[in-house]
Amino acid sequence: MPKQKKYIFSSITDILIWILLIVFAIMVLVPLVFMFTASFMPANDIMTIPFPWIPKTFYIENYKQAFRGNDGSYIFLRNILNSFIVAALTTIGTIFLCSITGYGLAKFEYKGRNFILIMILSTMMIPFEAIMVPLYLTITNLGWQDTYAALIIPFLMSAFGVFLMRQFLITFPDELLDAARIDGASEIGIFFKVVLPNSIPPLATLAVLTFRYQWDSLLWPLLVIQTPKKKTIPLYIVHFAEEKFTNEGALMAAAAIASIPMIILFLMLTKYFIGGSNVYTGGKE
Amino acid sequence: MLACVVRGVIFIKKKTGIDFIKKKTGIEKKKARWGFIFTIPAIIFFSIFSFYPIINAFITSFYKKDLLSLSKPQFIGLGNYKYLIHSESFWNSVKATTIFTVGTFIPLVIMSLILAVFISSRKRFQKFFQMAYYSPALLSSVVAATIWLLMFDPRGLANQFLNFILNTPGKDYKWLTNPSILRLATILVYFWKYIGYFTVIFITGIASIPQTINEAARIDGANRWQVFTRITLPLIKPTTLLVSIMAMTRCLKTFSTQYLFTQSGAPLKPIDVITLNIYNTAIRDHQIGRASAMSIILFVIILALTMIQFKVSKAEEVQY
Numbered sequence: 001m002p003k004q005k006k007y008i009f010s011s012i013t014d015i016l017i018w019i020l021l022i023v024f025a026i027m028v029l030v031p032l033v034f035m036f037t038a039s040f041m042p043a044n045d046i047m048t049i050p051f052p053w054i055p056k057t058f059y060i061e062n063y064k065q066a067f068r069g070n071d072g073s074y075i076f077l078r079n080i081l082n083s084f085i086v087a088a089l090t091t092i093g094t095i096f097l098c099s100i101t102g103y104g105l106a107k108f109e110y111k112g113r114n115f116i117l118i119m120i121l122s123t124m125m126i127p128f129e130a131i132m133v134p135l136y137l138t139i140t141n142l143g144w145q146d147t148y149a150a151l152i153i154p155f156l157m158s159a160f161g162v163f164l165m166r167q168f169l170i171t172f173p174d175e176l177l178d179a180a181r182i183d184g185a186s187e188i189g190i191f192f193k194v195v196l197p198n199s200i201p202p203l204a205t206l207a208v209l210t211f212r213y214q215w216d217s218l219l220w221p222l223l224v225i226q227t228p229k230k231k232t233i234p235l236y237i238v239h240f241a242e243e244k245f246t247n248e249g250a251l252m253a254a255a256a257i258a259s260i261p262m263i264i265l266f267l268m269l270t271k272y273f274i275g276g277s278n279v280y281t282g283g284k285e
Numbered sequence: 286m287l288a289c290v291v292r293g294v295i296f297i298k299k300k301t302g303i304d305f306i307k308k309k310t311g312i313e314k315k316k317a318r319w320g321f322i323f324t325i326p327a328i329i330f331f332s333i334f335s336f337y338p339i340i341n342a343f344i345t346s347f348y349k350k351d352l353l354s355l356s357k358p359q360f361i362g363l364g365n366y367k368y369l370i371h372s373e374s375f376w377n378s379v380k381a382t383t384i385f386t387v388g389t390f391i392p393l394v395i396m397s398l399i400l401a402v403f404i405s406s407r408k409r410f411q412k413f414f415q416m417a418y419y420s421p422a423l424l425s426s427v428v429a430a431t432i433w434l435l436m437f438d439p440r441g442l443a444n445q446f447l448n449f450i451l452n453t454p455g456k457d458y459k460w461l462t463n464p465s466i467l468r469l470a471t472i473l474v475y476f477w478k479y480i481g482y483f484t485v486i487f488i489t490g491i492a493s494i495p496q497t498i499n500e501a502a503r504i505d506g507a508n509r510w511q512v513f514t515r516i517t518l519p520l521i522k523p524t525t526l527l528v529s530i531m532a533m534t535r536c537l538k539t540f541s542t543q544y545l546f547t548q549s550g551a552p553l554k555p556i557d558v559i560t561l562n563i564y565n566t567a568i569r570d571h572q573i574g575r576a577s578a579m580s581i582i583l584f585v586i587i588l589a590l591t592m593i594q595f596k597v598s599k600a601e602e603v604q605y
Contacts, residue, residue, distance in 0.1 A: 108320020
């Protein structure tokens with residue numbers, strides 16, 4: 001008899017857990033659903049009480065206005081392109097530079113190697129927010145104020161990326177490298193033909209982390225970019241939200257446009273997104 | 286006898302990695318040189334973009350320096366730090382940052398732990414829940430803040446929801462104007478954005494606990510609560526500590542939500558977090574010296590937290 005009781009008790013908690021998980025999932029998803037439905041509604045519908053969850057008509061005008069901008073300049077298209085270019089170049093640079101450094105630190109022995117490693121790792125303790133003002137001055141001195149170089153070059157490497165690649169490459173089989181050496185491959189050739197093709201999983205994780213960081217970045221572009229043409233998506237949205245003529249629907253349309261590439265990337269590379277949050281992030285992240 | 290010596294040498298060589306017998310040949314020297322060449326870009330990069338700025342921040346924090354003026358910066362010793370100690374705006378930022386950090390990271394760690402334990406206990410839909418909770422982390426912080434900005438509108442969903450739950454029809458909770466509620470609003474945005482991120486980390490931590498331990502406990506008659514408090518909780522303690530510090534450092538660096546909210550007309554004072562203050566001091570007030578002093582203070586705090594994080598990750602290996 002008590003066994004039966006225990007069983008009932010356990011199934012009640014089971015049901016409670018299901019309910020809690022589902023209710024919480026709904027609460028987490030509501031703002032996302034709100035963004036997408038509101039982006040298809042005229043402003044008047046969005047601010048009605050209660051909120052009509054299903055758009056009456058597919059009001060595409062919001063998307064047109066988001067792209068067109070309040071001044072009809074279609075600058076958003078350019079800003080989207082900028083975000084892609086900046087994020088892509090930074091990601092490619094990070095992958096290449098972090099892996100070659102990681103390789104140099106993992107597979108070669110020379111004087112001062114450990115010192116270099118420790119110095120690089122110690123920069124993980126410097127938060128970007130603490131060095132942004134002097135970095136801004138450095139950029140100004142270099143004459144990179146208001147250029148793409150300012151957005152890309154200071155982020156071409158991350159200490160965390162070097163750490164990730166070094167940890168991975170330290171277990172890389174030496175036999176493969178030596179075999180290539182015996183075949184007469186140059187050291188640079190070995191890196192490109194043997195090391196890089198065999199390091200896809202950590203490289204993908206690093207790529208996803210870097211791309212997302214750049215896609216998200218607001219503070220630094222806010223400091224260094226002034227020309228509307230050179231802005232990235234977050235800067236455009238901040239500006240768009242401030243403008244008086246922006247209606248709520250168009251704002252949500254812009255937000256949805258900014259989110260869609262990341263959602264597609266997530267669905268394609270879920271494992272690297274979720275795996276990536278497990279490599280404990282540090283440094284500029 | 287000889288074989289013994291050779292075996293001994295090989296053993297020591299394996300243990301220490303030191304070469305006794307072979308001298309470095311030409312090829313190996315060449316190889317070593319390549320290793321160094323591969324790290325040159327990193328040495329240059331981190332010198333320019335990490336070490337130089339932090340040293341520069343440290344030096345600038347002792348000077349009175351204006352962003353736009355061309356005159357030579359004036360050395361004022363600890364003047365900037367003294368100014369900050371007596372500055373109301375600085376202490377307000379410390380308060381705003383502390384309230385935000387404590388108010389965000391504690392609920393974040395507790396809730397993500399609970400959700401992770403619940404999701405891990407499910408046999409089905411684990412992946413679905415992980416993805417659903419994780420989805421806000423995909424949005425950029427600006428987008429997240431924009432969505433919530435509309436939801437916190439007097440006619441928006443936040444009021445509608447509270448009015449429904451608390452049965453207070455038509456009441457406006459003044460999300461973006463009342464100082465305390467505004468603080469809560471920024472906390473909510475952050476909580477929403479990162480809850481799934483940390484849940485996923487906890488789920489991995491829980492998944493690494495061997496099933497056999499749980500099963501053994503269940504056979505011994507332990508109930509779920511006992512399994513949780515006596516087995517799961519102690520074994521994921523390192524993950525919990527790590528997540529706490531990660532969440533804390535992230536909260537200390539928060540910027541986007543507060544920036545967007547104040548730009549859209551919310552009062553600055555309650556949510557003038559330290560990064561926002563640094564930004565405004567440098568860009569709006571042109572006080573580079575003061576901004577640098579604040580940066581150094583932020584650096585020291587985060588450095589202390591990161592040190593703890595490294596210590597914890599070293600002790601991370603749990604013996605099952």
